[in-house]
Amino acid sequence: MRFSKNQLERYPVYLKYFKELKEEGFSEVSSPKIAVRLGYSEEQVRKDLQAVSRVSGKPKRGRDLDQLIEDLEEFLGYRAPKAAILIGAGHLGAALLNYPPFEEMGIRILAAFDIDEEVIGKSIGGKTVYHLNELPNVLPSLGASIAIIAVPASAAQEVADLSLSCGIAGIWNFAPTSLSVPDGAAIVNVNLASSLAVLSHRLSRGSN
Amino acid sequence: MRFSKNQLERYPVYLKYFKELKEEGFSEVSSPKIAVRLGYSEEQVRKDLQAVSRVSGKPKRGRDLDQLIEDLEEFLGYRAPKAAILIGAGHLGAALLNYPPFEEMGIRILAAFDIDEEVIGKSIGGKTVYHLNELPNVLPSLGASIAIIAVPASAAQEVADLSLSCGIAGIWNFAPTSLSVPDGAAIVNVNLASSLAVLSHRLSRGSN
Numbered sequence: 253m254r255f256s257k258n259q260l261e262r263y264p265v266y267l268k269y270f271k272e273l274k275e276e277g278f279s280e281v282s283s284p285k286i287a288v289r290l291g292y293s294e295e296q297v298r299k300d301l302q303a304v305s306r307v308s309g310k311p312k313r314g315r316d317l318d319q320l321i322e323d324l325e326e327f328l329g330y331r332a333p334k335a336a337i338l339i340g341a342g343h344l345g346a347a348l349l350n351y352p353p354f355e356e357m358g359i360r361i362l363a364a365f366d367i368d369e370e371v372i373g374k375s376i377g378g379k380t381v382y383h384l385n386e387l388p389n390v391l392p393s394l395g396a397s398i399a400i401i402a403v404p405a406s407a408a409q410e411v412a413d414l415s416l417s418c419g420i421a422g423i424w425n426f427a428p429t430s431l432s433v434p435d436g437a438a439i440v441n442v443n444l445a446s447s448l449a450v451l452s453h454r455l456s457r458g459s460n
Numbered sequence: 461m462r463f464s465k466n467q468l469e470r471y472p473v474y475l476k477y478f479k480e481l482k483e484e485g486f487s488e489v490s491s492p493k494i495a496v497r498l499g500y501s502e503e504q505v506r507k508d509l510q511a512v513s514r515v516s517g518k519p520k521r522g523r524d525l526d527q528l529i530e531d532l533e534e535f536l537g538y539r540a541p542k543a544a545i546l547i548g549a550g551h552l553g554a555a556l557l558n559y560p561p562f563e564e565m566g567i568r569i570l571a572a573f574d575i576d577e578e579v580i581g582k583s584i585g586g587k588t589v590y591h592l593n594e595l596p597n598v599l600p601s602l603g604a605s606i607a608i609i610a611v612p613a614s615a616a617q618e619v620a621d622l623s624l625s626c627g628i629a630g631i632w633n634f635a636p637t638s639l640s641v642p643d644g645a646a647i648v649n650v651n652l653a654s655s656l657a658v659l660s661h662r663l664s665r666g667s668n
Contacts, residue, residue: 255661257658258466260654260657260658260661261651261654261655261657261658262654263654263657264651264653264654264656264657265638265651265654268637268638268653269638290638328657328660329660329664334660334663343554343555343558343559344555344558344559346551346555347551347552347554347555350551350552351551351552351652353613353636353652353653357652357653357656358656358660359656397663398659398663405561421663422659422662422663424655424656424659428561429476430473430476430477430498438659438662438663438665439659439662440655440656440658440659440662442652442655443469443472443473444559444561444565444650445472445476445561445565446468446469446470446471446472446473447469447632447648447650448472448565448566448567448632448648449468449469449471449472449536450465450468450469450648451606451630451632451646451647451648452536452537452542452566453463453468454630454646454647454648455542455605455606455629455630455646456537457646
């Protein structure tokens with residue numbers, strides 16, 4: 253089964269909505285209702301959910317919410333959080349170290365790394381900041397598979413290469429530049445300029 | 461001309477690459493070279509660039525870099541930065557107030573708003589933090605069209621509604637929840653859970 257990027261990005265949106273419905277007291281939900289609320293087509297909703305869940309809709313009722321939530325959490329890996337490290341404990345890095353929702357998103361940051369003596373040895377959001385030179389020594393004991401990169405653009409590729417050479421399997425890049433990684437490594441760039449380009453265009457068009 | 465979300469998100473990536481090439485001393489670039497470097501198809505590159513620039517490729521040479529950069533900056537609105545306010549000056553909000561690349565992304569944050577007396581009246585990243593109650597009074601003099609929302613999920617919809625009622629035209633939402641806005645208003649949700657879902661899937665598949 254191949255999943256498109258857009259499709260993968262929709263699953264956390266479904267999950268969030270289903271949890272809201274459950275809190276409101278619902279036990280089932282229909283594809284048309286989901287489609288209207290989230291602005292997707294009914295066909296897309298059915299296709300998306302069939303790909304990750306065996307829950308089928310019953311006529312006049314809908315799909316079982318508990319089962320949908322369980323299947324989505326399973327698919328998204330929320331039931332077995334992945335260990336991560338963060339590199340770059342500046343303003344953005346500190347915000348990410350203090351970001352409570354990560355615990356619900358299947359990721360757990362265990363430690364941070366930086367080269368600024370001002371922050372090394374400190375604890376930010378409950379995580380110790382080590383010198384970046386310590387990465388090869390500290391990483392094995394942490395068992396982290398993901399490196400969150402929040403360094404300036406000019407240092408990002410070097411830091412990514414170092415992480416991968418130390419055993420990291422996936423890079424979540426918050427630096428304002430696109431990084432390249434070798435085959436076999438995973439990368440997702442969080443590109444705020446791209447997000448802003450969509451907003452600017454919608455603003456100029458005068459619609460959402 | 462209609463632009464897809466994915467297409468709009470590619471334009472800042474092109475621009476970044478073209479600026480790098482220029483710094484490296486190049487004056488022209490060909491579609492095949494762009495396609496290989498950025499991982500897009502040649503057809504996609506040609507279609508994307510034709511939609512925003514009149515620069516055509518010359519056989520055996522390529523497209524003029526200066527003109528491409530000018531056309532992309534014009535299209536993305538980088539030559540006339542939009543004024544913005546930020547609501548929610550906690551960890552994430554403070555990081556956004558201190559995020560230097562915004563100045564190059566066509567957005568300028570002029571002021572921040574919060575309800576926490578600890579931060580009200582302070583200056584973060586050079587921007588004054590006002591009480592949220594001051595929004596209706598302060599906003600007209602700022603002339604801001606964009607509200608960047610960095611409050612907890614539970615408060616985000618209320619803050620978005622308030623912003624729009626005070627004259628904001630577009631919402632850039634960093635709260636971990638999807639917001640709905642009336643027709644005519646623009647919104648883009650920065651959904652970190654969605655971004656992470658893509659990374660997790662690529663990790664489990666063992667590829668980029």
